[in-house]
Amino acid sequence: MWINELRIDYHLKDKFDFGLIFPVIILFIFGLTAIYSSTFSNAIAQGNFQKQLIWGIVAVIVFFITYSIPTNTFKQITIPSYFITIFLLIVVLLIGQRISGAKSWLAIGSFGFQPSEFAKLATILMLSKYLSRQNANIDSFKDLSFTLAIGFFPVILILFEPDMGTAFVFIAMILTLIFWKGISVFAMFVVLSPGFVAVSSLFGSYYFFGALLFVIAMLFVFRKDFFFSGSIFAFNLASGFFADYVFKALSTHQQKRIQAFIDPMSDPLGSGYNTIQAKVAIGSGGLFGKGFLEGNQTQLQFIPEQWTDFIYCVIGEEFGFVGAIITIGLFTFLFLRILKIASGSKDEFLSLLSIGILSVYFAHFIINIGMVVGIMPVIGLPLPFISYGGSSLVVNMIMLGILANIYRTRKNYA
Amino acid sequence: MRSEKFASIQRTTIISMIIIISAAVLGFRLFQMQILNQTSYQDKATDNSIKSIEQIPLRGVFYDRNFKLLVNNVPAYTLRITPADYDKKLNSIIETILEVDSGYISNILDQYKNFSKYLPIKIKRGISFDAVAWIEENSLNLPGVDYVVEMHRGYPGGINGSHVFGYLKEISQKQLSKENEYYNQGDNIGNTGVEKTYEKQLRGTKGNKFVIVNSRRKVIDAFNNGSEDIPAVKGNDLILTIETNAQRVAEEEFKGKKGALVAIDPANGDILALVSAPEFDLNEFSYITSKDYLRSLYNDPGKPLFNRAITSIQSPGSTYKVLSAIAALDMGIITTSTTFFCSGGVTFGRFFKCHGVHGNVNVITAIEKSCNSFFYQLILKIGIDNWAKYSRLLGFDSITGIDIGEENAGLIPDEEYYKKRYGPEWPKSIMLSLSIGQGEVSVTPLQLAQYTVLIANKGKGYQPHLVKGFVDRKNNIIIDFVYTELDLGIDQKIFDIVKEGMFLVVNGKGTATHIRYGEYEISGKTGTSQNPHGADHALFIAFAPSDDPKIAIAVLVENVGFGGTHAAPIAKKVIEAYLNSLKKDTPIKNRSITKLENKNVD
DSSP, X not given: XXXXXXXXXXXXXXXXXXHHXXXXXXXXXXXXXXXXXXXXXXXXXXXXXXXXXXXXXXXXXHHHHHHHSOTHHHHHHHXXXXXXXXXHHHHHHXXXXXXXXXXXEEEETTXXXXXXXXXXXXXXXXXXXXXXXXXXXXXXXXXXXXXXXXXXXXXXXXXXXXXXXXXXXXXXXXXXXXXXXXXXHHHHHHHHHHHHHHHHHHTOXXXXXXXXXXXXXXXXXXXXXXXXXXXHHHHHHHXXXXXXXXXXXXOHHHHHHHHHHHOGGXXXXXXXXXXXXXHHHHHTTTTTOSOTTOOHHHHTXXXXXXXXXXXXXXXXXXXXXXXXXXXXXXXXXXXXXXXHXXXXXXXXXHXXXXXXXXXXXXXXXXXXXXXXXXSSOOOOOOOTTTSSOHHHHHHHHHXXXXXXXXXXXXXXXX | OOOTTTTOHHHHHHHHHHHHHHHHHHHHHHIIIIIISHHHHHHHHHHOEEEEEEEXXXXXXXXXXXXXXXXXXXXXXXXXXXXXXXXXXXXXXXXXXXXXXXXXXXXXXXXXXXXXXXXXXXXXXXXOHHHHHHHHHTGGGOTTEEEEEEEEEEOTTSOOOHHHHOOXXXXXXXXXXXXXXXXXXXXXXXXSHHHHHTHHHHSOBOEEEEEEEOTTOOEEEEGGGGTTOBOOBOOOEEEEOOXXXXXXXXXXXXXXXXXXXXXXOTTTOBEXXXXXXXXXXXXXXXXXXXXXXXXXXXXXXXXXXXOHHHHXXXXXXXXXXXXXXXXXXXXXXXXXXXXXXXXXXXXXXXXXXXXXXXXXXXXXXXXXXXXXXXXXXXXXXXXXXXXXXXXXXXXXXXXOOOSXXXXXXXXXXXXXXXXXXXXXXXXXXXXXXXXXXXXXXXXXXXXXXXXXXXXXXXXXXXXXXSEEEEEETXXXXXXXXXXXXXXXXXXXXXXXXXXXXXXXXXXXSSSOGGGOSSSSOOEEEXXXXXXXXXXXXXXXXXXXXXXXXXXXXXXXXXXXOOHHHHTHHHHXXXXXXHXXXXXXXXXXXXXXXXXXXXXXXX
């Protein structure tokens, strides 16, 4: 008898990656608990728990759809979905709704969604398709430029909203994809250095010159020909001045936002206020936490809109170190599982797709928790599967469905 | 070309190392915060935190057209209870101190049970100074009980203005979910009248005070000595078009009556007085309104909350005869020499009677004596659709665009309307009733006042309004709103003719000669609106002085009978009050006037 049962079980395991699904289910339950707690004594947000539960049901349905459709479909929808999301990103700039500073919401009747959430997936698909074509050589100037153009076009549109957080996720995703494709160390240096110099220039001229010296040193290490090295240096120099020029052209209000982003303590009652309160919430949680609905930082609403980007401090405060570490453990397990699917896939497109999805999850995870525990600047990004929000949950579950699908069909590709 | 580096073991290892190291860093950071430094964070969480406290700005006040203060802000003490800290055993003693019925507090706390129990709930506004002193003395034994100084509305102008000013109400959960960018639980928002329309002008900008609080939200100290505080900015003060004396006289005249009055300055559309009777007491709304008072308002058969001036629709009665006269003159159907014979009525299907035997009458005499026979015969020549067209031209069948409340557009029936109702062979005799302002035709007192403006001004008028402008405190100037100007494009001579008729109504052998003897020459037209549910409604429209109109007025008194007897004397008193104060009050000097579009009105 038990052998039969085992056989059926084995068969399901073969088609369905429980290692992928279980952590997500538990994370979602953690999220619901934290949303319930953080909205418990808030009149405006009290319906959010029920709303998230409904979104959860929608998300399970879209998960099973993406899980069961033929894998080829992903390749087929790539080009249309990329251009549709680009179109939507332009539309949102024109007629979008401004919610907490960023013009990122499109409303259709009473239903609203963020095109940038969908743009992440569409861009991964597009880049995976481009990089997995026959004869693609990521170290060639042409292919690398095209890859960066595909990836950075939506980033520019998203920066106009402005949504810094999502732009960071895109950058992490593009870098991960070209790395996975097999970019050489030198080409990676060429890609990274202008950004490095540009960001340094915003901190002041010492940082700017320091960064330039570093670039020169690296160029000596790589020993490419003089003309080539020179043009890379010139490009770096230009990007530094350009960043400075753009910064000065911004309004003072925008400049302040960027300054607060570089140094949150320059604005202790704005974004700095949230970080301080979040740290107090987590730190005061202790080993086992204060208990469900017992966290005074959470229940007294010291942190505004805690059910979105700062939700991790509800877990930290009410469930303590144990709860916080289990959450990180579940994420880590999930990430390693996805990495296994990516490296195990025989199809280059699907492998790239998997690693792209991993990079999106991971960027959200590290930026969000890093911000809440005070080791990263304040950038508004939701924590996957945990933060309140329909668009984000649905897109994350579509991506999970894709991963489960790739696992299901892994033997179809020789 | 598939690179051998693609998804290589080295690259997989690098990515897995990044994941594991990141997780480890976060884990270590959590260990450091939650285990090693737990006590220091614990202290911060229990001892103090910076909390921003919202500062509610002073609401803008209202002035009348001569800068007399009408509505201001008065300080009052409000008792609050924070449910999380509160002990329900205290209910009865606090109820005794507040002199309210037992069960009062638990009743309010029940209403707020869906709100945060950590936020204070306002229990009673305007508590006595004795009650404040008692709370101070016993504060240690009264956990979760405190009081704050709050501003409420005061009405020092000596007028009710209940339907003009309107009142504030605590924002509802439904409004809060839509407008949470500015408002918070417990905030007041304009609910009716000018308070509602001009909410965004009046409310000002909220400020923030940063304080250090302990875990129970008790304030310990100001943060950085208040250097980071953002002061609240007072809302803009509005200058109303109301003339206090005219408004006061109008309100007094309507005591014990039902009806409405609207008086407009023909030169600019300013509403000088607007009354809807019965009124209600705005002072009752400036604190938490007692349920008993609200119930008494809802149960009152006179419906005091209903603004009759802009929403009550009645047949205009004989005041509407002037419209037929204008239509016929403009269409060229009649001149002043055209006469119709009045033998005491007209037979058209059945006998339509007049209230006298007027013999041969021309249009001027017909208005003067309000001869029905003349207008019965006239409308048959005008035709119903032309009559409806002129009605619409003079502002009926559509809202006037006044800057308060939900206006009623009324109804002007046309041929299509009757065909729908009675079929293609609709009884044409209906038109005879319409010609004397009876039947389906229905208008608001405001529309009648606007119609009087158009007659007095010979075809010109303005969008009627209650707010002239506001005081820009930053630059210390008065900014006037600009309102739409109307021009009917009808020959001024036509208005001279009907105005002569209206002059004779009062000053000839007309229907309102008893209001003749006074300081000012008044022109007007009486009307009686037949009411199937009871006694007739009295109507009177008028403007004065006859040769240079400074005020146009429409008066409706419900269920009293003939318009000349009951409505005309009220109009006369209000006209006199206004024209007398025009002599006394000099307009405000040094008004730096900047014009601005009024964006508060939809």
